[in-house]
Each structure stands twice: as C-alpha cells, then as structure tokens.
Amino acid sequence: MQFALLVFLCSCLMWQVMESQMVYKLKKIECNPNPSRVQNVTCRLKPINWNVAEANMDCDLVEPIVRPMIRLQVLKKDYSNQFQPFLIDVKFGICDVVEKRNFFPYGLMLWKLLKRYSNVNHSCPFSGHLSTRNGNMESELLPPFPEGLFQFRITFSDSNSTNSDYLGTVKIYIQVMEAIKNKKKTA
C-alpha cells in the first residue's frame, strides 16, 4: 500500500516537473486592423532565445474605444496543416473584466497580460496610442496545452446594445513545446 502511494506521489511530482518544462513560444504575429478605427499599426516579434520571443505592437486609435469586446478563438494545426478549432471560443467585454464585473478566466488571463506588457493598464475607455512591449505568453497563465502549433485569434470590436464596430484581428501563433535546454546544462 505505502509503496503504491509512494509511486503515485513520485509520478505526480515527475509530471509536475515535465509540465513546467513546456514552453509557449511566440512564432508569428499578424495584425489586420480596420483602418477607419485603428491606424499606424506595427506588430513585431523579437527573438530572445530558443524558447522565447517577445511581442512589440503599436497602434493609434482614430477615436476612443468605448466598449471593447473581445472574441478569443484558439485553433490547432492538424496533420493536414489546417488550423482547426481547439476547445476555446469565447467572447467577453474587457471593461467588465477591468472593472471587476466579470471574473471570466480567459478575460482575466488577457487582462493580466495587458497589465504586465502594455499601456492598456487602466479602466475604459481606451484612446490614443496603444502599445505592448516585450510581450510574452506565460505558460503559468494558460491551462496545460498539448504540444503543437496553435493560433490564438483575437477579434476586437467596439459594441453597444445597438451597434458593433469591427476594430481588427490579431493572430498570434504559438508553438507549445518542451523547453530547449542549454546544452551545457543537460547531463
């Protein structure tokens, strides 16, 4: 009995170690803005090392975003190189998350990333120049994903009860993989 328990505990620990070696590396970013609302857009990835690349994005808003809505879809590349829907397809108002009227997990995840890496770190509305610097996908913020290439598709709109204005789409390609270790460190 005790031996079985020990084996169980060890395998849990090992699983945790393996889990922590998974990285979510940014591979590519594509930004498709609606030019009547969003201008002067740049989306760039800066490679840091084998496991990390950082996102730097800039844009100017033509007019303030009053009620930003976000649709987050996750797609996974399959064996025939097509992106297929993968579990997550959600829509939420980011202001509801910012103003703590909504504690939706993916909303909180995005809000944590925005607070950490962007100047969109305040309450709504958003206006003027928006930027992210050295943005990174932190694996501890995400549920565990299997290995593979994922597309996080984020569609932004400005919506009220009668009207929905498309702002743009950001596609973030993320490779979920085991961390590539420094060769000197591997035994």
Ligand SMILES: *[C@@H]1O[C@H](CO)[C@@H](O)[C@H](O)[C@H]1NC(C)=O
């Ligand atoms: C975009 O950049 C140009 C040149 O710097 C500037 O004149 C213009 O006002 C910018 N657009 C917005 C919406 O801020």
Ligand SMILES: *[C@@H]1O[C@H](CO)[C@@H](O)[C@H](O)[C@H]1NC(C)=O
């Ligand atoms: C928001 O971000 C700006 C620019 O990065 C920073 O100067 C400011 O202190 C941040 N504000 C909050 C409330 O975190």
Ligand SMILES: *[C@@H]1O[C@H](CO)[C@@H](O)[C@H](O)[C@H]1NC(C)=O
């Ligand atoms: C919704 O937005 C449209 C376009 O910005 C505006 O004309 C309309 O008055 C707004 N409606 C409400 C209920 O705020």
